[in-house]
Amino acid sequence: MSNAITAEGLRKRYGETQAVDGVSLEVRRGEFYGILGPNGAGKTTTMEILEGLREPDEGSAQLLGQPSWPRDPALLHRIGVQLQASAFFERLTAREQIRTFAALYGVAETRADEMLETVGLTEKAGTREDKLSGGQAQRLSIACALVHDPELVFLDEPTTGLDPQARRNLWDLLRRINSAGRTVVLTTHYMDEAETLCDRVAVMDHGRVLRVGPPRELVRELGVDTLEDVFLQLTGREYRE
Numbered sequence: 001m002s003n004a005i006t007a008e009g010l011r012k013r014y015g016e017t018q019a020v021d022g023v024s025l026e027v028r029r030g031e032f033y034g035i036l037g038p039n040g041a042g043k044t045t046t047m048e049i050l051e052g053l054r055e056p057d058e059g060s061a062q063l064l065g066q067p068s069w070p071r072d073p074a075l076l077h078r079i080g081v082q083l084q085a086s087a088f089f090e091r092l093t094a095r096e097q098i099r100t101f102a103a104l105y106g107v108a109e110t111r112a113d114e115m116l117e118t119v120g121l122t123e124k125a126g127t128r129e130d131k132l133s134g135g136q137a138q139r140l141s142i143a144c145a146l147v148h149d150p151e152l153v154f155l156d157e158p159t160t161g162l163d164p165q166a167r168r169n170l171w172d173l174l175r176r177i178n179s180a181g182r183t184v185v186l187t188t189h190y191m192d193e194a195e196t197l198c199d200r201v202a203v204m205d206h207g208r209v210l211r212v213g214p215p216r217e218l219v220r221e222l223g224v225d226t227l228e229d230v231f232l233q234l235t236g237r238e239y240r241e
């Protein structure tokens with residue numbers, strides 16, 4: 001079977017900024033894959049190209065065996081993308097939001113309500129999206145990305161802004177999804193998160209992939225103690241500004 005993702009020679013420039021500068025990577029089916037890098041490393045742009053939301057200037061990506069660009073509507077049912085909270089439908093409650101996403105995918109309302117429960121938002125089901133806290137909106141966006149049980153899920157910094165308990169709950173949820181055979185690709189600024197969840201990580205900086213491997217192997221190869229040390233050694237930078 002083909003990889004979940006195969007990307008070759010991706011490049012993307014915004015004006016003077018070479019955001020992505022020759023990224024090639026492979027994500028296997030069923031893998032939990034992390035993209036790490038300092039601010040501005042090109043993680044989000046790379047994800048957007050992989051998701052088929054952005055056209056690369058050069059290079060190409062295959063998503064579940066299909067070209068990611070031009071966007072193939074048949075792939076939409078098979079992938080889940082966590083959108084920013086600003087992409088919610090205006091003035092709908094949490095329940096209405098996720099039921100709307102469910103309806104777009106032809107998924108039952110009961111499944112939408114279950115997902116709300118899974119991310120701990122049942123009590124907020126009747127709250128309008130603009131009245132949710134940052135962490136609650138974050139969890140709602142993740143629930144919306146997962147409502148149609150996609151084979152491949154993309155999450156961009158999913159636990160940023162969550163309190164420790166919500167973060168653990170989300171880790172459990174992502175582990176369950178992955179154990180059920182789903183492929184998960186995420187970006188994160190938290191090295192403990194990458195170490196705990198990811199089968200392999202790609203460390204990026206300046207639009208390039210510097211190194212790929214299982215966290216523990218990278219630690220061993222570089223002769224350091226933690227993934228944080230790996231990050232520091234490869235990028236020469238702390239992982240947060």
Ligand SMILES: Nc1ncnc2c1ncn2[C@@H]1O[C@H](COP(=O)(O)OP(=O)(O)OP(=O)(O)O)[C@@H](O)[C@H]1O
Binds near residue numbers: 017037042043046
């Ligand atoms: N739409 C855009 N227009 C112009 N420049 C952009 C755009 N999107 C990203 N950039 C620039 O491209 C570079 C890479 O940005 P990108 O968001 O991909 O990095 P990132 O690794 O996700 O960063 P962060 O961790 O801060 O989210 C940055 O220098 C950013 O300022």
